[in-house]
Amino acid sequence: MACVHSNTGASRYGTPSTQNVTRKAAKLPPIPQALLRWYDANARDLPWRVAPKARKAGARPDPYAVWLSEIMLQQTTVATVAPRYREFLTRWPDVKAMAAAPLDDVLGEWAGLGYYARARNLHKCAVTVAETHGGFFPDTEEALRALPGIGAYTAAAIAAIAFDRRAIVIDGNIERVVSRLYAIDTPLPAAKAEIREKLEEIWPQKRSGDFAQGLMDLGASICRPKAPICLLCPVSSRCKAFKAGTQGNFPVKPAKKAKPNRVGAVFALVNAKGEMLFERRPEKGLLGGMLGLPGTEWKERIEADVFNAAPAQADWEKTGEATHTFTHFHLTLDVYAGAAPKGFRRASDQQWIKPEEARLPTVMKKAVGAATPSPSRA
Incomplete structure (x- = not known):
């Protein structure tokens, strides 16, 4: 169920009659009019969303729920975020609850979602909102951008969806829809300015949040990267790419550069209780603040003596990759495993944890799996 602010009386948006709604909708330009009509009938059911019907009945989004979902959805799919979002919301139902939580708890709950700077900024932002704004999110793009971890896109999304401000929201789905709609042949990211100009021309003053979510839904379900379902698109009659049969050519993207390879080594030290030694990674950098196995830096070539990075002198055995x-x-x-020597003392940033109980980023989960002895070695 979506988090909402219910309003049984007249809303701050007013309660116009159906006749007035129809008359006002008719004044909209063709694209937003068609898109909003389609969204009303086809909006995705998402746990952080207030459905169009509920909004018309007076329900309003909870800015905390909108903010939380937008941070979690950065570089992550809806399918991955949905169940994890519910877990976050159950554990921390409002911004003050999250602000009061230890950072380690938030980082642990975030494990597996990637881009871990988001988790640190999530907690920092919650603390700022609780302490500086009395637990209420500001309702303008400018004020939202001043909060930790909130950039231009996220500020626009929160302003539009939570507060119905006229804020131009542009994500990957919206870029694809608009680039096809207007056959924008400038390659991304240079095309972003032209996409924004086109959206400025058609973005409605009212129902800004619904318009943004409608564009997102259209890109996710109809105007897909491959095999778009143009015959079901509510704005296909206005789409230049559809008319020319060139939908697959947009958006224009530069050639992908080959990703470089990096290598390193990690060490799984196990004590007599079957616990494994983990350490907290530095706050800054990749996987910042997350638990991981001790190891080398990640470089283009493996270090000459990787065992200099081992947490102890042990009979290390390479168990996999x-x-x-x-x-x-x-x-x-490269993953090495070994038994903790007698008298070993962990460092202050290290801790013994049962491998199955450790809240780890994905790459470290893989490393721990590679360190687990096979039956033949057990």
Whole structure:
């Protein structure tokens, strides 16, 4: 169920009659009129969304829920985020609850979602809103952008969806829809300025949030990257790419550069209780603040003596490899396992945890899996 602010009386948007709504809708330019009509009938059912019917009945989005979903959806799919979003909202139902939570708890709950700077900024933003804004999110793009972890896109999305401000929201789905609609042949990212100009021309003053979500839904379900279903598109009659049969050519993207490869080594030290030694990674940098296995830096070539990075002198055995692809490079980690020597003392940033209980980023989960002894070695 979506988080909403219910309003049983007249809303701040007014309660016009059906006749007035129809008359006002008719004054909209053809594209937003058709898009909003389509969205009213086809909006996706998402846990953070207030459906069009509910909005018309007076329900309003909870800015905290909108903010949380937008941060989680950055570089992550709806299918991945939906169940995790519910877990976050159950554990921290409002911004003050999240602000009061230890950072380690937020980082642990975030494990597996990637782009871990988002989790640190999520907590920092919650603290700022709770302490500086009395637990209420500001309702303008400018004020939202001043908060930690909120950039131009996220500020526009929150302003439009949570507060119905006229804010131009542009994500990947919207870029694709608009580039096809107007056959914009400038390659991305240079095309972003032209896409914004086109949206400025058609973005409605009212129902800004619904218009933004309608464009997102259209891009996700109809105007897909491959095999768009143009015959079901509510704005296909206005689409230049559809008329020319060139939908597949847009958006124009520059040739992809090959991702470089990096390598490294990690060490799984196990004590007599079956616990594994983990350490907290530095706050800044990739996987910042997350738990991981001790190891080397990730470089183009493996270090001459990787065992200098081992947490202890042990009978290390290479048990496998862990491979993972990040946004900008491919990583291969050699995984070594060994038993903790007698008298070993962990460092202050290290802790013993049962491997199955550790909240780890994906690459470290793979490394731990590669470190687990096979039955033949057990």
